[in-house]
Amino acid sequence: MQDPEFHKADSGASTTYPMQCSSLRKNGHVVLKGRPCKIVEMSTSKTGKHGHAKVHMVGIDIFNGRKYEDICPSTHNMDVPNVTRLDYQLVGLEDGYMSLLKDNGDQKEDLKLPVSDLGKEIQSKFDAGDSFVVTIQTAMGEEAAVGTKVLND
Incomplete structure (x- = not known):
């Protein structure tokens, strides 16, 4: 059996x-x-x-x-x-894609940099060397960056 x-x-x-x-x-x-x-x-x-x-x-x-x-x-x-919002630390930008670090240490590299004002803000903060997280919103199999937060050291 x-x-x-x-x-x-x-x-x-x-x-x-x-x-x-x-x-x-x-x-x-x-x-x-x-x-x-x-x-x-x-x-x-x-x-x-x-x-x-x-x-x-x-x-x-x-x-x-x-x-x-x-x-x-x-x-x-x-x-x-089912909408979820998670914060990831941005560790790199390459060919229009963001390299994001999850809390558990895994990297997420499949998300495009937005072409909106938010994308420009992420690019300028990254270029300036700021330490910040990117908020990613996920729903129905889609995900996108929706905001940033500066990390206080």
Whole structure:
């Protein structure tokens, strides 16, 4: 007889989790049109003659800044992305990619330097020899640099 095989998944193994539309809040996260977004505007319409109260949401994509809108019945579920933010120490910049140091000592070298003002800020801080960390936001299999913090020695 063969031993049963068990698969283990850590918390956050799924990229999204369901949440009732009426429970979503402004400044929270939601998946709109297949993209992870931060809710910037929300309004609820009253129950009509036919059907449910509707929730109108406007969200900004947390990676590319695009605006998305959606309307859903307040009793229906929407997907909410698992969003994580981690700080990594920047140890190098090469060919437009950042070389980041994790807390456990491993290096992460697969993340591009942003082309935005944040990318220029990271480049200038690195060139100046400042000691700082880069905040990396991850959701739905995508990751991007979203900020920096200077380390106090």
